[in-house]
Amino acid sequence: MKYLKYITILFLLHNWIDTSAQQAATIVVKGVITEEPVDSIYLEVMVPMGTWSFPNSSRLYKAAWKEQGTEFRVETYDQPVYFYLKFGSRVVAGNLIETNDRLVVEIIGNELKYSGYGSFKNSLADRFRVMSQLDMNKLKLNDPKIIKNEYEIQDGTTLLKIEQLNSAKDSLSDILYSMMLADLIGENYNKTTYVTKYIRGGEMSPFIGALKKYRIPRLIVQIKKKLLKSENAAFSSRFTASLVQEYMFNSFFKKGLPFDYSQTFNHFLELPEGLLKERILFYLIYKNKRLNDAILSIEKGRHHIHNPLFTEVLQALGKAYSKKTSLQNYSLANVQGEKYNLSKLKGNVVVMDFWYTGCPACPEMVPHLYKLEQRFQGESVKFVSVSIDKDGDKWTKSVASGLYTTEEGLHLYTGGDGGTHPLIKDLFVTAYPTLLVFDKEGTITRIPRDPRLDDRQDLVELINELLFK
Known part of the structure; x- marks a missing residue:
């Protein structure tokens, strides 16, 4: 029996090695x-x-x-x-x-x-991408008068892609066909987010009026319902994101209502258990910007999310959002090459901007930071620029250029650690630019809305709230 046990282990190990x-x-x-x-x-x-x-x-x-x-x-x-x-x-x-x-x-x-x-599926996917780009080049989504027509043009392109995909079905595995179909449906439903990207928090009522008569084609709706029952559809990142966007669009945007995160999260909690539900709940938690809601949804999500990749990130998010992650525990390098302990910032509200040299979107944050510095001049507010550059010379040149950060404020960088510095890891900064605000004790109370989306309104409210707390 003892030898049989060893033989079984060796057999399983051999199979695992062969499979790998x-x-x-x-x-x-x-x-x-x-x-x-x-x-x-x-x-x-x-x-x-x-x-x-x-x-x-x-x-x-x-x-x-x-x-x-x-x-x-x-x-x-x-x-x-x-x-x-x-x-x-x-x-x-x-x-x-x-x-x-x-x-x-x-x-x-x-x-x-x-x-x-493996070339056939990629040629097909590339053809679909070119068709989408041709559509996007024609779109005029900033004009509410023609937006319904633009949406219908995209629907026509999606239906044509589905027809071509169905013609190629016999040449694709079942799982690949489901993934590609889910990608097409997800891309179609995601077009509802293009409007908000164009108007950037401006007047929405003309767009709401233009879209009240818009209806997604019945075939696309039917395919989406079938995909909801397919575990393979969960492997499409576009499809899972689109389900959230569609719910937000129909429940809030079209009704002229503000987005309600808790309502959205609870809606998707009602989905049957499985990969699709796990991925959607994780997507909502990861994208959420309100600290209190995030902590609550992490606790709720833990009972339904079991994928190791997701649970690892949830643990990191929980740590980043906890009061244990305080600026008092970290040091960074300054322009003189000295270690600067962030505990020196205690007693001030801290606005911290994370960036790196070559970041394409980071310069967009600079005008907003400049206006914030002017607005809170003389107040107990410190503006700190943190770069994840590893090369000190490159960093100092970028600071001097004024392209990535303002002249005022405190300029620090992570040195040789780059993006693996403990501060970056513990705060779970994974995208750039990222703007975080810390209270006078050096902890995060909530994550503000991106100032590029609402002209700094939410950020100003948060800073004022912490100043007089």
Whole structure:
């Protein structure tokens, strides 16, 4: 019996090793890049249930760029996952990889040509992406008079894509077909968010009026209902996000009501248990910006979320939102190269801006910070700029340029630790720019709304609230 036990363990271990060895694919990238000099290329592959918006949900590979072909051998999984390539400032996104694929991606000008095993699904996905881009180039969503017509144009494109996908169904695995179909449906429902991105918190009533008569085509609604019963649909990040956006659009935006996070979270708590529910609840918790609601939803979500990738992030979020994470416990480097202990800021409301050199969106925060500094001049408010640059010389040049931060305030950086500095990890800063506000004891009370979306209104209210607390 003892020997049988050992034989069983060896058999299971052998099977695990064999399975792991098979879970791989090869991607070869070649071509000619003329826009800018490129010496290396990055390949990012998502893990199952992952997204590009939170940490540890993808694996990053780097290799030297070779026009004749840069080859990556990557870990894959039991279901298709997304990958994207980055060379220089150019990103090629939205492609799919499966175990045993040997995909060749050739760059020809601004176009991609796929060949090899696994090329069919990527050519199809690329065709869909081009169709979407053509639609987006025509959209005039800032004009409420024609918005209903623009939505209907996108619906027509989605129906055409579904027809093409159904024609190719026999050439795709069941799980891949479900994922691609869910992506198309998710992309269609997500168009309801484009309006809010365009008007940036401005007058909504003309848009609400224009969309009251808009109806999503019946076929798209029927497909969505079927996908809700499919576990495979949970692997589509677009689909899960779109379910939340659709609920918000119908329950709040179209009625002219403010968004109610608790109502939204409780609505999705009613879904049947499974991967789809886990992913939606996690999405809501991760995207939430109100501290009290976040802590409550983390506690509720723990009873329904079991995926290890999600639970790991929830634990980190819980720590970041807790009172135990205080500025008193951290030090950063200043422009003189000295360690600056953040405990020196005690007694002040602290507005902390996180950025890095080369961040495309970070300069957008500077005008708002400048106006905030003027507004709270002479008050017990300290503005702190924190860069995750590893190179001190590059950081000081960026500070001096005024592109990423204002002249006033305290300028600090994480030094050689970069984005792995304990402050960055404990506060769970994963996107840039990020703006956090700390009370006079150095703890977060809640996370403010992005000042670019409401012209600093929520941020000003929070600072005033903490000043007179």
